[in-house]
Amino acid sequence: MTLKEGKTGMNLRIVSLEDSPLKTRLMTMGLIPGTKVTVLRSAPFGDPMALRIRSYNLALRREDAGKITVEAV
Amino acid sequence: MSTLAVALTGNPNTGKSTIFNELTGARQKIGNWPGVTVDKKVGYVNHNDRAISIVDLPGTYSISARSPEEKIVIDYLMNNKLDLVMDVVDSSNLERNLFLTVQLLEQGVPLLIDLNMQDEASAHGIHVDMKKLEELLGMPVVETVGRSSKSTKKLLDVFTSTVMSQYHPSEILEEHIAKIKEIRQNAASADAAEEAVIEARYAFIDRIMSEAVTMDNAGLTKSEKIDKVLANGVLALPIFLAIMYGVFQITFEWIGQPLADALDGLINEDFIEFAKEALEGMGVADWMVSLVTDGIIAGVGAVLTFVPLIFVLFFCLSFLDGTGYMARIAFITDPIMRRCGLTGKGIMPLMMAHGCAVPAVMGARALDSEKDRLVSILVTPFLTCGAKLPIMALFAAMFFPDNAGDVVFGMYIIGVVMAIIAAKILGATTFKGEGSTFLLELPPYRMPDMKTVLLETWDKGKGYLIKAGTIIFAASVLLWVMSNYNFSGPCEIDESILATLGSWMSTLFVFHGFATWEAGAALLSGIMAKETVVATMGVLYGAADVSTEADEALEAAKTMLGTGMATSFTTLSAFAFMVFSQLYTPCVTALGTIKKETNSWKWMGFSAVYMFAIAWVVSLIVYQGGKLMGF
Numbered sequence: 001m002t003l004k005e006g007k008t009g010m011n012l013r014i015v016s017l018e019d020s021p022l023k024t025r026l027m028t029m030g031l032i033p034g035t036k037v038t039v040l041r042s043a044p045f046g047d048p049m050a051l052r053i054r055s056y057n058l059a060l061r062r063e064d065a066g067k068i069t070v071e072a073v
Numbered sequence: 074m075s076t077l078a079v080a081l082t083g084n085p086n087t088g089k090s091t092i093f094n095e096l097t098g099a100r101q102k103i104g105n106w107p108g109v110t111v112d113k114k115v116g117y118v119n120h121n122d123r124a125i126s127i128v129d130l131p132g133t134y135s136i137s138a139r140s141p142e143e144k145i146v147i148d149y150l151m152n153n154k155l156d157l158v159m160d161v162v163d164s165s166n167l168e169r170n171l172f173l174t175v176q177l178l179e180q181g182v183p184l185l186i187d188l189n190m191q192d193e194a195s196a197h198g199i200h201v202d203m204k205k206l207e208e209l210l211g212m213p214v215v216e217t218v219g220r221s222s223k224s225t226k227k228l229l230d231v232f233t234s235t236v237m238s239q240y241h242p243s244e245i246l247e248e249h250i251a252k253i254k255e256i257r258q259n260a261a262s263a264d265a266a267e268e269a270v271i272e273a274r275y276a277f278i279d280r281i282m283s284e285a286v287t288m289d290n291a292g293l294t295k296s297e298k299i300d301k302v303l304a305n306g307v308l309a310l311p312i313f314l315a316i317m318y319g320v321f322q323i324t325f326e327w328i329g330q331p332l333a334d335a336l337d338g339l340i341n342e343d344f345i346e347f348a349k350e351a352l353e354g355m356g357v358a359d360w361m362v363s364l365v366t367d368g369i370i371a372g373v374g375a376v377l378t379f380v381p382l383i384f385v386l387f388f389c390l391s392f393l394d395g396t397g398y399m400a401r402i403a404f405i406t407d408p409i410m411r412r413c414g415l416t417g418k419g420i421m422p423l424m425m426a427h428g429c430a431v432p433a434v435m436g437a438r439a440l441d442s443e444k445d446r447l448v449s450i451l452v453t454p455f456l457t458c459g460a461k462l463p464i465m466a467l468f469a470a471m472f473f474p475d476n477a478g479d480v481v482f483g484m485y486i487i488g489v490v491m492a493i494i495a496a497k498i499l500g501a502t503t504f505k506g507e508g509s510t511f512l513l514e515l516p517p518y519r520m521p522d523m524k525t526v527l528l529e530t531w532d533k534g535k536g537y538l539i540k541a542g543t544i545i546f547a548a549s550v551l552l553w554v555m556s557n558y559n560f561s562g563p564c565e566i567d568e569s570i571l572a573t574l575g576s577w578m579s580t581l582f583v584f585h586g587f588a589t590w591e592a593g594a595a596l597l598s599g600i601m602a603k604e605t606v607v608a609t610m611g612v613l614y615g616a617a618d619v620s621t622e623a624d625e626a627l628e629a630a631k632t633m634l635g636t637g638m639a640t641s642f643t644t645l646s647a648f649a650f651m652v653f654s655q656l657y658t659p660c661v662t663a664l665g666t667i668k669k670e671t672n673s674w675k676w677m678g679f680s681a682v683y684m685f686a687i688a689w690v691v692s693l694i695v696y697q698g699g700k701l702m703g704f
Contacts, residue, residue, distance in 0.1 A: 022510055024264075027271040028135045029512065030169045035275075040297060044307045045408040048417070048511055050300070054168035055199070055288070057297065057515035059404045061411075064510065 004066035006039040006049065011073045013037070018067040026068070030054040036073060076124045078154070079232055082146060082177065083161035084170050085132035086397075086516035088189045092161060092217060093129040094524045095225040103532060109141040110438055110670055112532075120229040134169070136176050137267075150182050157232055159185045164194035164201055164216075165517065167286060171278045178210065179250055183237055187228070188216040193517065198289045205285040211243030249277045296397070296517040304401040304515070313402055317424070320389040324428075329385035330624060333378050337622055340374035360563070364553050367612075372549025375604045375621040376541040379459045384534045386428040390421065391529040395521025400513060407511055414496035416440060416509055419449045423492075425533070426453040429460070430663040431540070432533040434670055444507040448499050450667055451680055452492040454659035457485050460603035464654045466626035467607050467619075471633055472647040477626075480648075484655050491656055491687065540602070540662045548601040556594075556612060566613060575613075581689070585653070586646030586696045591638070596653070602660045614638045645704045649696035656688035 006012060014035045017023050030053055031037070038052040048061045083089040093101075097116025104113045114129040130149060131142035138144045150158060160177060162170035167188075177184055188194075188201055203214045213236045217224045242250075253270055260266030293301075303312060323329065345366050352362045393399050399421055407417025415423075422436035430453055437449040457465065465484045469477035555571040557563060566572065567590075575594030582588045591613040599606040604621060607629070611619030614636035620629045633639065642650065658681045659667070668677040 019264075021508065022512070024137070024267055024271065025139070025510075025512060027268060028137065028172065029514075030172070030275065032272050032275055041300065041305045043304070043405045043408055043417075044310055048404060048407050050304065050404065050515060052297070054166075056166040056169055057300075059400075059407075059511070059513045059515055061407070061511045064512070 001070060001072075002066050003037065003049075003051075003068040003070050004062045006037075006051075006065065006070070008039055008041050010039045011036065012039070012070040013073050015069040015071050017069070020064075020067050022064055022067070026060075026064075029058060030056075031068065037070065076126050077156050077232060078126055078128075079157045079159065080128045080130055080149065080153075080155050081159050081161060082130045082150070082173070083132060084134055084163065084166075084173055086514060087132070087161045087163040087170065088217075088519075088522075089132055089161040090129060091522040091525045092187070092189065092225050092228070093127065094522070094528055095222045096228065097127055098524075099528075106141075106145050109145070110435070110672075111141055111145055118229065121233040123233050125229070125232060133173065135173055136180070147180070150177070150180070157185055157237060158182055159187050159228070159232075161187045161189050164188045164191050165197050165199055167194075167199070167201065168278055168282055171281065172274060174210075175249070175274050175277060178212070178242065178246060179253055183240070184212050185231065185237065186210070186212055186214045188214060190218070191216045192218050193519075197294050200287045200289075202285045202287075206281070207240075209243060209245060209281050209285055211241055211246055213237065213240050245277075245280070249273070294517065296515075299518055300401065300515070303398070304404055309401070309405040313405060316393075316398070320386070320393075320424075321427075323389055324382055324386040329382040332381035332385070333622065334624070336381060337374075337378040337620075340370065340377060341620075344374070345370050360557070363557070364550065368549045368553030369546060371608065372552070372605065373541050373545050375608055376460075376537075376545045376602065378622060379604065380534070380537060380541070382459050383428045383537050384530060387425070387432065387533045388526065388530040390424060391526045391533065392521055394421070394529070395519070395526050397516045397518045400515050403513055404515060411509075411511075413493040414500040415448065415452075415493075416445050416511055418511065418513060419445060422449050422453055423456070426456040426458060428458065429537055430454045430456070430458050430659055431536045431666045434663060434666045435533075435536075437670065441510050441512065442508060444500075444504040445509050447671065447676065448496050448504065450670060450676070451499060451683075452495045454663055454680070454684065455492040455495065455656055456488045457655065458603065460660070461655060462623040463607045463621050463626065464599075464603065465651055466623040467610075467629050467633065468647050468651050470626040470630035471639065472642065472644050474630070480651075484651055487652060487691075488655050491691070495687070536662070536666075544660075544662050545602055545604070548598070548605060551601075552598055552605065552609065552612075556609075566615075571613075582653075584697065585649050585689075585692055587642060587650045587653075589641050591641065592650060596657070599654065600658050600660060602662070603654075606654060610638060645696060645699045648699070649692045652695050653688045653692035656684060656691060658682075658685045658688075 014031055014033050014037060016033055017026060035053060040050040040052055040057065042049050048059050049065060050057055050059050081089055081093055093114065093116060097118050100118065101114055101116035106113045111131055116127045118125050130146045133143045133146055136143050136147040138147055160174050162174060174184065174186060203216065207214045215231055252273055256269045256273060257266050260269060303309060348370055349362060349366050352365060402420050403417035406420050410417050410419060418440050422433040425436050426433035433453040434450050437446045440446045440449055465481045469480040473480045556566050556569050559569050571594045572590050574597055575590035578593030578597050579588045579590050591610065594613060595606045595609040598609040607619065607621045614633060619632050664677050664681055667680050668674060
């Protein structure tokens, strides 16, 4: 599955990131293969989503989250 | 002894600016880094008989030179001989913060590492072993508590000591650096190398974390709990609206407006009288007295009375920004902003634009992509800034006495709707296909540091004061001369240069219902500053002391109803005039800011022309459409 389908409360692990101009920025912010991600909540209308990653909170749009493959922990 | 050169670096939201402000107080100089629109802050302080200069480098997550800020940090550190570089890290968020730290160490920059927000970290069950961290990196580590000036003052002792000379990169750091070098040499492509290097950095950080940090709390943090209410689902929107309502109440009802009224009384009654008597007492010529009182003091005063409103609004917004709530607003409004062709991060400039377009245009710096920045810069001037409000209030009170409030509110809405339509059109044409991203840290909620909030308010609002002292001053003199003279000497106002220019301008509005030279002249003066539109009308229709305050519009309307203004507009043409004033060309100060921020005459010219064209068309539709419908 991709992170796009993540629902509130899910604990996930990043498997891979699709190539995109955003890729190195996402990786710099700590989203690299093997990193654990918790889906915290969504903005009104379900997008963007808030994540807990490496002990901080990051918001990103579901469209961009679709470029990140994850697995359940 | 020479001045000790110190630079501060760190991620955004680490309290770095607060530490900088605590250390240097008001002894700081804010300028620009050459060639870019990023603030350069330098502060000076004396301690232990040493003069210390401290540079607050922009907060960045990395130094990969992908943004102007990142480029500034790395260039500054590489090209300047610094005695000390302090890296401020947020202890409650050490993992991601260490990324920048490690990257800096790779570049051979010796760092003093400051664990800030230690109190917050231990409240979250995070404990950092400082000795172990020193050992692992081979760099000195100190700690500070967010807003305690005592702990930041201690930093000065560290700065003036010889601490850096006792430390050398650790063995594991040297190993990491060697590994990075190897990856770069053997990688198939630059992208692959960059990705492998990032992974290697986090692998190194994971090792540091496992040895120096313990975390015994896996539950939700305090901020995450608060966010369950403030930034979760649809409920977050009414809360946001309530908070915004509060901000506008504080600005326009409770604090800002009363201050503005007091200042207005002081300038327009007491000071003008005083100046008049003083000048007449000195035997100054009549024309000079008139220039100083009717021209300069009235003109500059009209702008100064907005200063409390602007500062109170910016104080509220800076305060919200300091708490971390502004990031939540960006988060919860992104779905709506996005449908409007904007981005959630653009909400702050949009709100500032209701005070003044100048800081709103500057606020677009915070946006991620070039496209988002330009769209934001081009559409925010459509909104009702503090200076347009008196125009709306006066016309509404004069021509729509029964529902003035609704009409003014309607103008706000027209501004917002036009901004959205323009953003949509720009997104679909000029900037077609360019991506927009939204990657935003939601920092922990914090009580903002007052010194930092005040300095930020001053920073955002000072442009307005400068405008009063320069552009408005010059505009007041120019307007006074143009309305009292023509090319053959002193004259009545309807034969003045202003009347001539106004009647040229008015030929543009023959199908709009307000093709009078007075309206033309008022609109022309509005390009210099919107504040002068009402004042110019007052002068032109022979009611010199008409109030330019929105909340005194009723009295002003009574005065103006007795003049020719009442008969030169119909209800419909007055409405068309309001629409035009709401949407047309930004004032020269805003245009100048657009030039500076986009670094392009083209975008500035585009902004001036397209807004005029849109205002002309929309106002024409309103007038002709209204006539067809029988108004």
